[in-house]
Every structure is written in C-alpha cells, then in structure tokens.
Amino acid sequence: MTFHRLAIALTFAFATFAAPLYSDTLPKPTGPVILTISGEIENTNVDGTAQFDRVMLRALDNAEIVTETIWTPATHTFTGVRLETLLEHVGAKGGLIKATAINDYTVEIPTSDATAGGPIVAFAMDGQQMSRRDKGPLWVIYPFSSSSDYRTEVIYSRSIWQLDRMTIEE
C-alpha cells in the first residue's frame, strides 16, 4: 500500500517538478511555423522546442552570402540567419544537428560548421522570399564560392533545401 502511495507521490512529484523544465524562454510564434528546433537546446517556446515563424527569423541578426550553387544557373544573393546565430539563440549544447526537409530527407550537420563565416539558414534569394516550390521556405547555404573547402560532396549534401526541422544531439 505504502509502496503504491509512494509511487503515486513520486509520480506526482515528478509531474510537479517537470513542469518548470518546459518553462519557455523564447517568444511564441505568431505566424505559420517554418522551423522547429528540438533536442539539446536551452531556450524553447512550444513544448520543449524552439519554433520560428518567418517574422521571428527576420528579427534575428541577418546575414548575406553571395555565391554560385551547382543547383542554380547563376550567382545569387542569399539572405538568412547564420547557423551560429541560430544555435546561440536556442542555446544549443549538442555537437550534431540533424536537419530534415519537408519530405523527411535528413542530413547531419556538425555544429562545428556553424562559424562566423560559415553557413546561413537562408529564407530569401535575390531579395525574394523562397517558396516551397523554389527550395523554400528555408535553405542551408554555405559560401561555396569563397573556398574550395565548401565545394565538396559532403558540404553539398549538407546544403539541405525545403528545411523545416532541426534536432540538436549530443
């Protein structure tokens, strides 16, 4: 009996103490969510994840990369949030990002890629926001033209388009 009570009590206690773990530190999205970051992050807003609408992403420090890509015909100016900025913003603590596209295509990006001159999570190409049909809403863009280090198959494979989810892992 006592055991049963204790078990109930513990369950209760767990539930009571678990609640503050989900205390959301980020503002909640107001428009359609285009990116959801989960996993080992410190700052969340919805159900232990960090969800962003287009306005929220634009509100962060934006960056531009002017580069060619092998998937487009010419040089384009990509506008977005640096992966580094984004990871800091959500307080990511893991070493690996699993990035997934709308059709569930998933790639692994080590957080070490997220540097000051590194990739951005682009939401606009040549000033136009990218539609889902044009590899939008989000596209991980590396500065391919700046270095041959960014023109490798691994980097090409990490340049995921139609991105909508990220999971930070240890």
Place this chain on the structure above:
Amino acid sequence: MIQALSNRREGDASLWRRGRILLTGIGLLCVVSIVFLVSEIVQELRFLNSASSDNVHWVLSQSEVELLEFENAVIAAQQDGSQRQLDFLVVEFDVFYSRMTTLAVGSLYTDLRAINEFGQPIAEIRAKLENMIPVIDGSADQLRQGLPVLHQEANEIRPLLRRASTTGLQYFAELSDRSRASVSWTLLRLALITVALLMALVILLGHTRRVSKETENHGYELADAYARLNTILETSLDAVVVSDMEGRILNFNSAAERIFQHSFDDVVGKNIGEIIIPDHLKPAHDAGMKRMRETGEQKVVGHGRVRLEAKRKNGEVFPVELALEKAQADDDELLVAFLRDISHRVASENELVEARDKALAGEKAKAEFLAMMTHEIRTPLNGLLGNLALLEKTHLSKGQDRYVRNMGLSGETLMHHVDAVLDVARFESGTSTSKEEVVHLGQLVQGIVDAQASAAEANGNHIQWGWLDEPLEWVRIDASRLQQVLLNLVGNAIKFTHDGRISIEMEQSRLTGEERALEMRVIDSGIGISDENQERIFDDFQTIDDANVAGVSGTGLGLGIARRFIEAMGGEIGVESTPGEGSVFWLRIPVVPETGPKVSHIPEQPVQVVPCDLLLVEDNEINLEVAREMLVSHGHTVTVARDGEEAVETANTRRFDLILMDIRMPKLDGLGATRLIREGGGANHDAPIIAFSANVLPEAKDRFTAAGMTGFLPKPLNENELRQVLAKFGPGADHSHTTDKPKVEKPMEHAVELSPLEKLKHRHIDETRDLFDWLASAPSDHNEIAERAHKVAGSAAAFGQSGLREALVAVEMAAEAGDGSALDSALESARKAWQDAPEPTLA
C-alpha cells in the same frame, strides 16, 4: 713542378666547375619536375575536392522516387479527398517541382542538358509541371476534380524521367570513367617522373662520388707533390729561403742551413734582414722591402740573378748569387729567394783575371822586348853599316875593299833577317795593317824586275814578265805587301836558279761584279822542291837543308810572311814544282780595277836638296859619326848634341833648318826634348823635328807624332831616305805638300820616256863614257882607277852588260894590284868590251 701542379689545379677547378654546373642543372630539373608534379597533383586534388558532381546518381534516382511519391499522393487523394491529403499532394508536387527545376537550370547539369536525350525530356516534364500549377494552386475542389488528369500526367512523366535519368546516369558514368582515366594518367606521369627523378638522383650520386673520389686523389697528388717539392727543396744545392712580405722567414732549406750555418728552428719566424743580410747592406734591404710593400716597385724581384753579399752565422760576409721571386699562395704574397754561395767561383774568377793580367803583362813585355831588340840590334848594326859605307869611300887595298864589301853584304843580310822577324811580329800582333792604294800593276812588277835584275844577272839568270792575255792596269790593292811578296818569290827564284830563266806570268779573270781575280806565277827553271818540302815551305822558320842549295841562307820566314799577307788580302798562295826542273809559285788575289790613272806611286825622282843647317841629336858615338859624315858629304852644315838636354840647350841658341832627333837617349829622351823645344817658344819651336830611330813599329811612329815630331827617318841611315826627308821637310820644301798625299800622275808617255830607270840608264851611259874619257887621260892614281871602275862595273851588271862588267872588274883588280902592264892590257880589253857592249837594258 709547381707549374705542373698549378696547371693540375686549374684542370681540377674546371672539372669542379663542370660538375657544379651539371649538379645545378639536375637540381633545377628536379625542382621544375617537382613543381610540375605538385601543380598536377594539386589540380587533380582540386578537381577531386571540388566535387562538381553532388551525388548525381542519388539525385536522379531521388527524382524518380519523388515522382512516385507525387503519384502516390495523387492516388491517395483520389481515394481520400480530405484537405490533409490534398495538402500532402501539394507538398509532394512542390518537392518534385523543385527537383525538376534543379535539373532544368542547375549549373551542374549544363553539360548534361546539352545532350538531347536528357534536355528534351526534362523540358517536357517542366512544361507538364507548369501546366499542373493552376490545378495544384487552385481551390480544393478544382484540385479534386483535376486529380485524374494529374494522375495521367504523372504516368506520362514517368517514362520521360526514366529516359532522362538513364541518360544522366550513363553520362556521369562516362564522366567518371574519364576522370578515372585522367587520374590514372596523372598517376602514371607521376610514376614516370618519380622514376626520372630517381635516376637523376642516382646520376647525381654517381657524380658526387666521382667528384669526391677525384678530390681524394687530388689530395693524394697534392701530398705527393708537396713531398716531392720538399725533397727538391731539401736536396737543392742552392739555398732556398721563403719569407712573407714583412721579411719573416717561413722556410729555410737544408742547403740554406749549410750555407748560412743557421738551423731552420733558429731562424723560422725571424726577420730575414737580421739573419742573412750583411750589416752594410741592411739599410738598402730595409728600404727595398718597404718600397716593395708600399709601392709594389720591384728592383731585384723577378730580375734574374743578381750578385750580392750575404752573411753567415759567424758574421762572415761572402758573395752570393741571388734570384728573388714573388709568389702567390692563396691570399698571401711570398718572397722566394734562391741563393748560391759563389765564393769559390769569385775566387777562381779573380785567379783567372790575375792570370789574364799576367798574360797581358807578358804580351806587353814581349812587345817591349821586341821594340828593345829592334833598337838594340838595329842601332849597332846601323853603326856597323854606316862605318862600312864610310870605310868604302877611303882608299883601301883591293883585299880590304873585298872584305869591306863582304862585311856590308853580311850586314845587309843580318838587317834583312831582323826586318823579317819584325814583319812576323808586327803581323801577329796586328800592328801591321793593310793599306790599299791605286797602283799600276805593270809598273809595280817592272819595278821589282828592275830591282832584281842585277841579282838575276849575278846568277846568270834571265828574268822577264808579261801578261798572258789582256793586261789589267790600274787596280786598288795593298801594293806594299804585294810588292814584298813578289820580291820574296822573285828573290827565291833567283837564289835557287843558276843560268836559267825566271818569268813572271800574270793573268786576270772575272769574279762577281767589278771584282777581278789576279793570278801571278813566278816560274823558274831552278832546282825545284820535293813534294814533302812543298808542304812545309809556307810555314815559319822552314828552310830546306839540301846539298844543292848549300850556301843559300835565310830565316825561313819569307814564305811564311808571304802566305800571311796573301791570306790577309783574301787570296791564296801555293807552289807546284818538280825537283830538277823548276818551280811555279802562284798567288791568286781579288783586286778591284780602277778606271782612271789619276793617282799612282811613281818612284820618287832623285831630288835636289838645298844645303841645310842641321842639328843632329844622337847619343851613340858611332851612329853620330856615320850620320854626320853622310850629312856633311851631302853639303849640309851639322851641329851635334849627345843627349836630350844638350839638344834643348843647343836648340835654344839659334834656329836650325831641321833637327834629327834620336829617341832613346840618357837624361832626356827624344820625345821629352821635342816637347820642351815645341813648348819652349824658342827659335826652333816650329822647326821640323825628325824622329831618328831604329824602332820602326807603327805605334812608335804614332807616339812620335803625338810628341810633336814632324817626320820619321829610320835607322840605319839610308841616303835616299835621308834625301827624301830633307826634300820634304828641309828649307824650300812646300810644306802644304808634306803629307803623304800621292802626287798627281804625269801623262803616261811622258812617264815612260822619263822613267827613273831610263834616267838611270842614261846616267850609266854618261858615267861609262866619262870613265873611259878619264882613263884615256892616263890617270896615275890606281886607287881612283879601281874605285871608279868598280862603280861602273856594278852599273854595267845591272844593265845587262856582263862583258863590260867583267872587263871593268879586271881593271879594278889590276889597279888594286898596282900591276901597270896588266892594267894597260885590262884597260884595252875594257875599251873593247865597252864598244861591244849591248845597249843597256834592265830586263
């Protein structure tokens, strides 16, 4: 040796240079190859790095998967037309659309799109997708109604996509193959270049080993050469001292140790000036070293052997021969001194010089002895002959007269011998010099024949001369010597021929240019000379001891002198002879013909001499008397002085027309006296002073002239010479012609008509006539008869009137004997002989 080494070293250097160039070349080649290789590899790596391919196979398959998913979504929507299904359909459409856009515009697929099999289906698919967009983006109902169309379209797209995908896969497979081929080619090249590089390294290694081997060998050779050099230095007889430019001794070989008596260890590093330079040369040495260091001027260095003095350890200074050279050893300059101790050589040189001086002194003594002997022999001989001449003029008995004449003959022979010895001595000492003049050959030979005619006559010989062909008249030649040689040959011919014939043949032949060869042959029919004697008669002091020629005496010098003279003229002389038949003495000399008979030496005319007031200086009483008698007999006034001092005193008293001065005299000799008279400014300061000496050597005459003497008169006194001198220098003489200038030749025909021989002939004829005129007056003085007959007899012999001569000799002998009847008969015979006598001739 050192030269050889340095050549070697140069050779090595060039080998090294070549090796270094080769090494550098190979190194550069390697660097270039490596750079090339690296760039190749970097390019390849860049190609591999810049994966322009993405994961193409996956993309192409993925596009088919995405088409299927879209199709599935269409089918699912047809079954369950919920909004959720519709939304899902749109997502799948967008995903597929996006993929197709990538294939249609992506730069990666530009090349691929150029292939029709890929480009066309992709374009068709894009067109179909564009057509779907209004349905997809339309309302939910429109979408639901269009689902069958979408389904059908998707079915149509599938084969198109399949085709494009297959083409793409094939294209990229080929691309991949090409890439592999390119990589493998690069790797092959890499391998080839690596092999080449390896080979180059092997060659380099070989070369390096060779060079190092050579270096090693050079090292051995250098060591050997150094050892050899050291051996040479150590065994050298010359001292070798090496110093630096400051004079510090670096090397001192064992010869140097021996010569200077210092050991190497004692002197090394010390200053050369303090060790081997004698104290008196030290300032000069220091100055020289300083000068060389500062200005580089070299007075001794590199100037061959120099004779200097050096110092031994014990302070002894000795003569050395020094050769100093500057050498370069790396950056340092060295001085190398080669020194030879020449004290022995200098000593023997000094001995040689001494010996030479002694020999010269001996020669001088000989010459002086010769002059002395000439004087000492000729002076008393002069006295003897002079007195004999005087004695001859006194009244003598017939026997006495003969004795006197024999004495005179002997005296003259003795004089002749003395002169012959003098000739040889003069010739050998070189004081007898050749003197060329222009003469008429015919006249020269005629003169000799004339002079020898009486001698030839005495031996019963007939003498003649002539040209074999065209005569050669005027020539330039050493006439005096030729005359002497001919006289000797003719004299010999006469001596060795009795009752025979002597002829002088002359012949000319042409030599080069103007020059002619004159050949003269003196041919006699005398006793001849045997072959063995022919070989030696031209040597000195050779006489022939032969019973046939007993009584003929000589010095044996005549032919020796003749040979010397002829050879000195550039000619030759020889003899051909058959004993019992006769001899031919021939001589051949080059002569230069002269065109004009402008000058010649016609024998002097007998000259008329004005009586003079003379001062005769002579210490020898006999000579004094002889000379005085002769002068007085010529009508001169003679004052005598017996030595130089007396001569100067007497000369100061009054003016003389001429002074005859002996040279060798006590108190003051003739030369001193002459100087005093000339310088005294007295009455005779400009009077002619004639040297009167038995010393007839040319250098003696020069000495006389230098002392201020005007002329020379040889002893013994000869009347003709005396007359010549008086005519030349006495009062009334034209002093502007007192030099030896030849007189202008008279016209030829005149010379022939009035030749002295002709005059002599006329004189002889006159004298003969006078004698017989006088004898016709029956003189009583037998002595005078003998004397005058004797005189004319001599002339008659000379003029070829042997009958007359014999008759007159008979008169002379009868007169001397005082036999009156014999005299009368002799006179009668003589008168007859005179009438029968042939016209006097001289040939």
